[in-house]
Amino acid sequence: MSLPVVLVHGLRTSRTMWRAQVEALERVGRRAVAVDLPGHGTRIGEPFTLDSAVDTVVAAIDEVGGRAFVVGLSLGGYVAIRHAARHPEQVAGLMAAACSTQPHRVLLAGWSVGAHGIARLPDRGARLNQLLVDLALPPEGARDVGAGGFALDATNEVLREMTVATPLEDLARTEAPVWLVNGAFDHFRGEERRFVAACRDGRLVVVPRATHLVNLVAPARFTRVLLEAVDEAEERAMAPVE
DSSP states (O other): OOOOOOEOTTTTTOGGGGHHHHHHHHHHOOOEEEEEOSSGGGGSSSSSOOHHHHHHHHHHHTTTTTTEEEEEEEEHHHHHHHHHOGGGGHHHHEESSOOOOOOHHHHHHHHHHHHHHHHHHHTTHHHHHHHOOOOOOSSHHHHHHHOOOOTTTTTTHHHHHTTTHHHHHHHOOSOOOOEEEETTTTTOOOHHHHHHHSSEEEEEEEETTTTTSHHHHHHHHHHHHHHHHHHHHHHHHHHHHO
């Protein structure tokens, strides 16, 4: 049985952002499951905590057989890193995209102030969010990311939880091979060298001309990196122990 893949979305988005990758994985015969985190997609209204997000990944991997290649982007990347450190037996490989910056409290506090202001708008920021999506993404990517709706009220709850995230420490504990994938123009790649150095077995892939939502901005390039990474992780998992 080929190695399955579990995909974890970013803040305010949902599992639909992975449509292109799920379809590509299924075309090559791999089972792919994209999850909705608490407070997002089909689970809007549920409280978000890092622990409940990790539990979501645990349940998805149990569903596909108990071991998988895990992919996360932005918030999903931080969740996937935390999961890999706490449940190494479930992870044959990890791809953490667009999350190569530590969640410093000062940055989180500034982001939270902005989010509170946007939440006071009459539409809670829906039009502003859609404008940013349309400006940042190609039409197909914008459709995919919007297909599951936007969790406009999740931001501050997530930011509070991110104050306890420890991605560098978690990467140092992660036993599986790690791929860090960032768009060349991603504002979240500021500490990518520290993140690679923290890994026991890590490598960095920078996608040219791509921004933060790298799988949506450059879907073909991102998917190619993903397919090659899953193949490598599967080969390593099946190799005899010397």
